[in-house]
Amino acid sequence: EPVQMWLTFPPGFDRRQRHPLLQVIHGGPFAASGDSWSWRWNAHVLASQGHVVAQVNYHGSSGFGHAFKHSIMGRLGALEYQDIEAATDWLLAQRWTDPQRVFATGGSYGGFMVAYMNGHTDRYRSFVCHAGCYDWVSMMATDGYHFFADELGAFHWDDEKRVLSQSPHHHVKAARTPTLVIHGELDYRVPGTQGLQY
16 A cells, blocks of 8 residues: 655755755554654654654554554564555655665664564664663563453464564564664653663
């Protein structure tokens, strides 16, 4: 299925030159990037450093119908990763993208996606993981644990293989990309121990 992607170009953008690419992955996952202002992830501030900023409204994003939103349930990471990678493929085919300077960042669920991607690809030069979910088993320590059986398709004691396949910590052996992990105790839905584990 086609997905929406917002692009923010740096001031003085010149399509004859190569620019670094920054994928900014929204949280939620039931949220969406749009033509809006944000103090947390301000695409224009990030682009002002010279990056082309891409924001993909991957499967699971709000605003594209219930089927699109709920298509990720029970297989977190899979469709979202596919959409982000398809966007990166398209962007790398543009003559103005520098293939040696491709980065990704995300917070909360976007941080989960960055951690998930680190065990599945090494095409990015670096990641920034802000308050990302890293281990779906230890995430049981949050007040959101009662949602996990629906979101992951099962509790880990009922279908450990299914839950672990969606958990970044299970894929860490393949992680190769340097990551800046930013965390704290004020993100109450994602305990600071997730950052420490990463």
